[in-house]
Amino acid sequence: MRKPRRLSNEQLAPWVWALPAGRDRRTEAGAETQTDSAGPAPPVAVSAPPARIDWAALFGNANPVEIEVGTGKGLFLLHAATTRPGANFLGIEIVRKYQLYATTRYAIRNLPNVKTACADAAVVLRDYVAPGSVAAVHVYFPDPWWKKRHRKRRVFTPEFAADAARAIAFGGRLYIASDVEEYFLLMSAILRAMPCFAERPEEAERAAPQTETGYATNFERKARESGTAVWRAVYERTAEAVTVVPDPAE
Template sequence: MTAGQADALQRLWAKWGLDIDGQRLIDPAELFGNDNPVYLEIGFGMGETTARMAAEDPTTNILAADVHTPGQGNLLNLADHNNLTNIRVANGDAIILLREMLPPSALQGLRVYFPDPWPKKRHHKRRLIQPEFLDLAATRLAPGAIVHCATDWEPYAEQMLDVLTAHPAFENTQEDGGFAPRPQFRPQTRFESQGLEKGHVVNDLLFRRVQHGDPPPTGA
């Protein structure tokens, strides 16, 4: 961790940071100080993409969750330098955040960009996008909310497409039922650039939370 990242964590955590401790229910309007729609981003790396999206759409609040301390410091630093008051940085397990700290229908969007693909077959159960995770996420996403995933690992992209398509709480925004073109609002991430340099194919998935097909209330 650089000195600048450490300084940002020390100065700004009390203002823009959130510890995922499972001990309290968050009021998103109180957390951000407004009633703008809230998007949860799970895993943001060093935060450059998150900061750019926040700057380009100041009417959307981004709750960015990760466990990577240097990345947390870097994102806070970027938010501070660019006066991005629509970012909150959460430290800890996003599952606990969803299950225990967010009220129902609190989110207008969920972003999962370039998650760990866990390429070995015996590790596939560790992948984030699974039916149980979607059961939980669906309870926290308002009707019409968008789930946006992106990956440069094609087998994982296929699994994401299969799992999301099969889930009754979500519908594909693409009429052909396939992958979506990369939307202009998602900047190219560092991981994406690295994957493209290796010849990987990047796939985006955009699914909408529907009003029917609610999962069991217990979630994951």
């Protein structure tokens, strides 16, 4: 795949949602208190809750929004944004070079309905996405992090699934796929234990790539070229309460 030409940060800016600048997040319990004979300790700085993303302001329209967690080089969103102009897409990628690569692809094509963010998707879903404000969340081929000491880096946890459920509107969808069966079964076990999600197996096949190349992400391309199986599932957001279930990996 030919590397897209390099664009400046200013040229890419219209396609980027930047995490708001950090504020003083000290709390009364965590801040160090000092007193002396001159008087009481100064007040502790406590930040206001983060502002939720205003989707209409971000995209300039009221079209439904879908989020992809871990965009990589951006192939899935490139296809989705091109073929579905009536939907808006936010791609979240924690690795800066991949976020820039994907953003460049969208900027070169002047796609108006896709934005990217270089951020921890768990933080964005938890703190910046308003409840029930997105139509779908896509989680494709997340890193499995095999070693126990690396498990804290795992993206798909019960807490993450709960935050995704809060973000998705009733009747919306959560799409998952992996070329690692053990990880796919872990994700499935978490979701099947949550009443706020209902599996829709009849939609799984329709969720498979409908592209000319037959794959939707670079990871899927590598899996198919090597003959590795790909597992995928679709879950509907129900009106049941969101719960954080026990982690099957513990």
